Amino acid sequence: MRLGIFVVPDATDADATVARVLAADRHGLDVVGVQDHPYQRRYLDTWTLLSFVAARTERVRLLTDVVNLPLRLPSVLAKSAASLDRLSGGRVELGVGAGAFWDGVAAMGGLRRTPKESVDALEEAIAILRGFWSGERSVTVAGEHYSVQGAKPGPTPAHPIGIWVGAYGPRMLRLTGRIGDGWLPSLGGSYLSREQVPAMQRAVDEGAEVAGRDPAEIERAANVMSLEGDPAGWPDQLARVVDGLGFSTVLVGLPDEEPLEVIRRLGEETAPRLRELL
Numbered sequence: 001m002r003l004g005i006f007v008v009p010d011a012t013d014a015d016a017t018v019a020r021v022l023a024a025d026r027h028g029l030d031v032v033g034v035q036d037h038p039y040q041r042r043y044l045d046t047w048t049l050l051s052f053v054a055a056r057t058e059r060v061r062l063l064t065d066v067v068n069l070p071l072r073l074p075s076v077l078a079k080s081a082a083s084l085d086r087l088s089g090g091r092v093e094l095g096v097g098a099g100a101f102w103d104g105v106a107a108m109g110g111l112r113r114t115p116k117e118s119v120d121a122l123e124e125a126i127a128i129l130r131g132f133w134s135g136e137r138s139v140t141v142a143g144e145h146y147s148v149q150g151a152k153p154g155p156t157p158a159h160p161i162g163i164w165v166g167a168y169g170p171r172m173l174r175l176t177g178r179i180g181d182g183w184l185p186s187l188g189g190s191y192l193s194r195e196q197v198p199a200m201q202r203a204v205d206e207g208a209e210v211a212g213r214d215p216a217e218i219e220r221a222a223n224v225m226s227l228e229g230d231p232a233g234w235p236d237q238l239a240r241v242v243d244g245l246g247f248s249t250v251l252v253g254l255p256d257e258e259p260l261e262v263i264r265r266l267g268e269e270t271a272p273r274l275r276e277l278l
Contacts, residue, residue: 001242001278003271004031005263006065006223006251009044016259017044018053023260025057027267033065033095033223033251036072039104047080054088062088065223065251066095066166066184070102070110070118074125074146075153078132082157090159094129095184097166098122113145119171121145126163126179133157164221168192173200177207182219182249187241189225197245221249231265235273242278 005024010017024032032053036046050062062084067077077094085092098118099105106112113121124143131139132153139151164182167173176183183204185192192200205215224241227234241247254262 001275002030002061002221002249003238003266003274004029004033004060004063004249004251005266006033006035006225006253009034009036009046009049011042011044014044017049018056020254020259020263021053021060022056023263024267025060027264028271029060029263029267031061031063031093031249031251033063035065036068037101037104038068038071039101039108047084050092051084051087054084054091057088057091059091061091061093063093063164063251064095066097066164068099068105069096069122069125070099070105070113071108074128075132075148075151077125078129078153079155081129081161082133082155085157085159085161086155088158090157092157093162093164093182095164095166096122096125098172115169117145119169119175122165122172123175123179129163133161162219164219167204168200170203173203174207174210177204177209177213177215177218178211180218182221184221184223186223186225187245191223191225194245201246219249220247221251222247223251223253225253226255227252231269234266234270235277238270238274239277242274 007020021032034046037043054062081092081094102112124146127141128146128148131141135156139148139153141148162181164184165176165180166184167176208215227237238250241250
């Protein structure tokens with residue numbers, strides 16, 4: 001079980017944003033996820049932020065949660081992720097999504113895609129990512145939305161970078177099981193209710209089984225948008241996410257008030273107690 005935090009790349013107080021990542025590393029949390037919305041004027045660029053904090057941390061894993069694929073060319077994304085993985089000592093994982101907030105994407109020059117087109121494009125992008133990380137000297141993927149012709153990839157990552165898919169719809173869930181390394185939804189708020197999770201877990205499993213894969217090999221990660229009540233009860237809340245819903249990595253959203261104290265409690269108090277419960 002891995003416990004981490006979900007960070008908003010707030011540019012209005014960049015020092016505070018960086019401090020949250022450094023605190024997660026200092027207090028022993030396992031992973032930091034950073035959302036990616038390039039069209040949001042109040043946000044730092046996610047790749048720039050991850051690169052900056054990678055140089056100032058030692059052990060915490062760094063995750064795009066999730067990368068905005070319509071504004072990130074897959075071949076360049078593959079090189080960026082592999083480069084940062086090498087520079088950070090193998091600490092990068094890649095959360096990917098088919099796309100959202102299409103008005104913002106189109107305003108920045110990206111293509112506005114239909115739901116079907118966006119899932120098709122995601123599958124092509126994953127093929128390119130895997131090709132670029134394969135160690136082959138030349139990669140060709142002929143897709144409708146993304147193509148590379150005899151591209152010369154490199155460098156290879158320092159470790160096998162996981163591709164964790166932010167999936168909610170039936171087709172995306174099956175794709176996650178078929179070709180993804182992990183499933184990465186968000187729980188709470190306007191996102192996914194806990195009652196919806198079991199059926200979605202089964203859809204991921206079915207996609208894996210149809211492809212001849214072992215469903216147990218697929219990471220199950222979740223963004224928990226907030227924790228409730230007294231910190232003494234946080235381990236029990238998270239145990240219900242892990243044990244009850246089947247997630248093995250949990251990233252907690254931070255409150256506006258005293259976020260560094262919340263990070264300290266998560267790392268030093270919640271994580272050890274949670275592991276005892278499990």
